[in-house]
Structure formats: C-alpha cells, structure tokens
Amino acid sequence: MAKEIKKPARPEEPDLLPAMGLFTILIPMLLSMTAFQKLAIVEINMPERSMITMDNETPPPDEQALNLSLAIAKSETLGDYLVIGARGGFQPNVYFKEMWTFRCKKDAQLITHDPEKVIADAAAGHGPKCKDGSEMDAEKYLYEIETIELWAIDKQSEEDPGRVMWAIYTSQGENVPDSVYVDGNNSFIAMPGEGPMGLTPPPALKKPSPGVALATLSPNSARTLKPDVANSNIIYPLSAYDVIAKDLIAIHTQFIDLEDVDNIIIVADDNTQFDKIISLMDRSKDAGFVKVNLAKLGG
Amino acid sequence: MARKSRKYGEDVPFSLTSMMDMMTIILVFMIKNIDAEGQLVTQAENLILPVSTSKVQAKEVSLTVIVDKGFVVIDNAKIVPTEDVLNNEMEVDKYPLAKIDSVLKERRTAEQEHALKMGLPADEAGNIIVQIDKNIPYDAMYKVMAVCGYSGYTNIAFAVLMKNGGEE
Numbered sequence: 001m002a003k004e005i006k007k008p009a010r011p012e013e014p015d016l017l018p019a020m021g022l023f024t025i026l027i028p029m030l031l032s033m034t035a036f037q038k039l040a041i042v043e044i045n046m047p048e049r050s051m052i053t054m055d056n057e058t059p060p061p062d063e064q065a066l067n068l069s070l071a072i073a074k075s076e077t078l079g080d081y082l083v084i085g086a087r088g089g090f091q092p093n094v095y096f097k098e099m100w101t102f103r104c105k106k107d108a109q110l111i112t113h114d115p116e117k118v119i120a121d122a123a124a125g126h127g128p129k130c131k132d133g134s135e136m137d138a139e140k141y142l143y144e145i146e147t148i149e150l151w152a153i154d155k156q157s158e159e160d161p162g163r164v165m166w167a168i169y170t171s172q173g174e175n176v177p178d179s180v181y182v183d184g185n186n187s188f189i190a191m192p193g194e195g196p197m198g199l200t201p202p203p204a205l206k207k208p209s210p211g212v213a214l215a216t217l218s219p220n221s222a223r224t225l226k227p228d229v230a231n232s233n234i235i236y237p238l239s240a241y242d243v244i245a246k247d248l249i250a251i252h253t254q255f256i257d258l259e260d261v262d263n264i265i266i267v268a269d270d271n272t273q274f275d276k277i278i279s280l281m282d283r284s285k286d287a288g289f290v291k292v293n294l295a296k297l298g299g
Numbered sequence: 300m301a302r303k304s305r306k307y308g309e310d311v312p313f314s315l316t317s318m319m320d321m322m323t324i325i326l327v328f329m330i331k332n333i334d335a336e337g338q339l340v341t342q343a344e345n346l347i348l349p350v351s352t353s354k355v356q357a358k359e360v361s362l363t364v365i366v367d368k369g370f371v372v373i374d375n376a377k378i379v380p381t382e383d384v385l386n387n388e389m390e391v392d393k394y395p396l397a398k399i400d401s402v403l404k405e406r407r408t409a410e411q412e413h414a415l416k417m418g419l420p421a422d423e424a425g426n427i428i429v430q431i432d433k434n435i436p437y438d439a440m441y442k443v444m445a446v447c448g449y450s451g452y453t454n455i456a457f458a459v460l461m462k463n464g465g466e467e
Binding site: 035036148271 | 323326330347434436440461
C-alpha cells in the first residue's frame with residue numbers, strides 16, 4: 001500500500017477571545033478618561049495692595065523702570081494697530097488688517113473672510129460663504145470662527161491704506177501657518193503683496209530651498225531646512241502678533257537687568273475681542289514678560 | 300471541468316485577528332490621549348474658549364465664572380445678562396455689577412468660613428477661574444474681572460483651550 005503523504009499541520013490560531021474581552025473592558029474605561037481638547041489657564045496679575053496710606057506722598061516715578069505697555073487700538077484715520085510703549089515713548093505702530101478664518105461645518109474646509117464684509121452680509125441675511133459655495137448660518141457664524149488673524153500691513157504714510165505683508169511660515173498642513181521664519185539677521189523673510197491691499201502674494205517671495213539655514217522666533221530654533229520641511233513651508237500673510245512678538249523678545253533681552261523686566265501692561269479698548277487679549281498675553285509670556293496686567297485704553 | 304460547488308453548510312471558524320488589530324490601534328490611540336490627572340476645569344456650554352499656547356493647568360478646584368453671549372453665570376446659576384454688563388457703567392455698587400458682587404462675596408464668605416473650620420488661613424486671596432467666550436468684548440471681561448477682584452477673588456485665571464490639543 002502506498003504510504004499516504006502527511007499534510008503539514010496547519011498552525012493553530014491562539015484563542016483570542018479572552019484578549020478581546022479584556023480590550024472590550026479597557027476601551028470604554030479609557031474612553032471615559034480621554035481628553036480630546038485639553039483646557040489650560042492663563043493667569044493675570046492684579047495690582048497688589050499697597051501699604052501706603054492716603055496721607056503719604058506719592059512716590060516719584062522710577063526713571064530706571066521699563067514701564068512696558070502693549071496697546072491694541074483703533075483709529076478712524078490710522079486704522080487698527082498695535083504699539084509698544086516704554087519709558088514714556090512709543091515704538092512705531094504695527095498696523096494690521098483683521099481677518100476671520102472659518103471652518104465650514106458642511107465641507108470641513110477653512111476659509112478666510114474680511115470681517116467687515118461678513119458683518120454686512122450677515123445684516124442682509126447671508127452667512128459667510130464656504131469653499132463649496134454653501135452659506136454658513138447668518139446668525140451663528142461667530143461660533144464657526146476658527147481663528148481671528150491680524151495681517152500686518154506695510155504703510156508708507158498715515159494716509160496710505162497699506163499693503164498686506166507676506167512671509168514664509170512653517171505649516172503642519174491645510175495651509176495653516178505655524179511659526180514664522182527669520183533669517184540670519186533676525187529679519188522676517190517678508191515682502192508686501194500685490195494687487196489691491198496687497199492681497200496677492202508677491203511673486204518675488206520664494207520659499208527657501210532645502211539646505212538654507214533659518215530660525216523661528218523660538219529660542220535655539222536655528223536649523224538647516226530638510227527637504228520635507230522645505231516642501232511643507234507656506235507663503236502666508238505676516239501676522240502682526242509675530243511682529244510684536246519679535247519686538248518684545250528684543251526688548252526683554254536688551255533690558256534683562258531691570259527690576260520690572262518681567263512686567264507688561266496690555267491695554268485695549270472696549271470693543272477688542274477677548275481672543276485678541278489672550279493672543280497678546282501669549283506672545284508677552286513667550287517673550288519673557290510673565291507678569292501680565294490688563295488696563296483699559298483711555299479709561 | 301465541473302465547477303466545484305461551495306459548501307454553505309460548512310463551519311468557517313471566526314477569525315478574531317483583524318478585530319484584534321483594530322482594537323490594538325484604538326487602545327494605543329486612547330492611551331495616547333489619556334488624561335490621568337483628570338480635568339479640574341470643564342468647558343461650559345454655549346461658549347468657545349480662545350486657543351492659547353499656555354500649558355498651565357488648574358491646581359485646585361476653584362469657583363468658576365462664565366461669561367457667554369447670553370449671561371454671566373456663577374456656579375451654573377445665571378446671574379445677569381451679559382448685555383446688561385456691556386450697557387452699564389463700571390460701577391460696582393449699582394446693577395448689574397452689584398448683583399455679581401453680592402453673589403461672589405457670599406461665596407467668598409462661605410469659603411473663608413470653611414477654611415477657618417478646617418484650620419486653614421482664611422485671609423488668603425481667593426482663586427477664581429473665568430471662562431469667557433472668545434468673541435466677548437474686552438469691556439465685559441474687564442468689568443467682570445474688576446468685580447472678582449473687588450469681591451476678594453484676586454487670583455484670577457482665564458480658561459483657554461490648549462493649542463493643538465496640548466500636543467507638542
């Protein structure tokens with residue numbers, strides 16, 4: 001009788017049912033402990049109680065103090081601007097154009113609009129338009145604002161409406177800017193845009209090639225661009241927050257020996273949105289001004 | 300050649316391997332997002348908090364004041380409409396700030412009494428967390444903040460959303 005050839009034994013699958021049972025218990029437990037959006041706090045400094053009574057004479061102003069303030073203001077003639085003040089003087093105004101970036105619920109795409117146009121359209125019963133042509137809710141569009149951007153404007157004179165400045169940014173996708181690049185002289189790689197208000201990126205502004213040495217505003221961030229990073233960089237309007245952040249870092253470094261070098265007063269007018277105050281507080285704290293006070297413009 | 304007919308009656312063993320792969324991916328994702336310390340502050344409804352680079356987390360449970368488009372809310376109780384705060388002058392002894400002040404003072408007194416009972420210092424500055432919608436004007440925020448300070452809550456912190464969900 002011919003000997004039957006024995007088929008190789010099929011490897012037996014391990015019994016996965018107990019592991020599945022464990023996973024089924026673990027997943028709901030971890031789901032209850034997961035935080036998809038983490039909350040943090042931003043602390044502010046309230047004026048400390050003074051021990052001086054009303055009978056005492058007011059102490060003379062300390063001429064050695066920095067007395068740094070950062071104001072966000074709006075003027076009918078000048079438009080919107082940010083300005084840093086210290087020791088009774090002011091740095092040049094940083095003019096900006098406010099823009100609102102929405103994330104449409106329908107197509108989940110980001111789209112940036114001029115707030116003046118959005119408000120005018122909403123008054124006429126139309127919500128901001130999405131990329132797919134659909135409209136957002138005209139009453140609840142404020143809840144769909146993803147970011148309030150302040151685009152820095154280059155003005156040649158007070159009467160000049162100015163042009164939007166464009167710069168090179170790192171990006172993690174979706175054409176959303178992350179950190180702005182500065183060159184070896186600590187200057188932004190930026191140019192004013194073309195067309196009305198400079199809303200078109202300048203053709204002369206090119207993305208840096210791989211191998212170029214650049215830095216961001218973060219400390220010790222100098223790097224040689226790798227090909228994948230160089231490809232992901234974007235040309236985007238320069239943020240007025242970044243212009244202010246660069247100035248604040250320079251001031252903090254220059255006056256590091258002064259006693260009040262960690263103090264800053266953020267001054268704003270009544271209509272400034274809370275989001276802008278938090279953004280300015282972030283930039284101030286990142287620059288080293290950890291004791292933030294708040295004040296009202298002209299109040 | 301005759302086609303071999305499929306035997307539908309035959310028992311096919313249920314393979315759990317692909318299910319295990321899926322579960323492992325979900326498990327890793329969950330562990331990555333786990334917050335073992337827990338959240339002492341939870342976001343209120345009807346408002347969008349601003350995004351911030353701050354990574355400072357609340358260290359203890361504090362009284363929370365919420366300012367959304369509709370109302371100023373303290374401990375889930377609507378106190379005054381936000382519109383009234385915006386339309387009135389910055390006078391702590393008049394409506395609507397006086398109403399917020401009285402509620403806050405009541406809470407502060409209760410906190411101090413509790414601290415005394417527990418043998419803790421009662422004269423320390425009170426801690427308060429303010430949650431404000433990112434589109435609320437500075438005027439409302441400033442008035443609420445001033446009332447908090449006036450009522451004895453001088454350690455004020457604003458609740459914000461961590462940038463990129465708190466990831467580096």
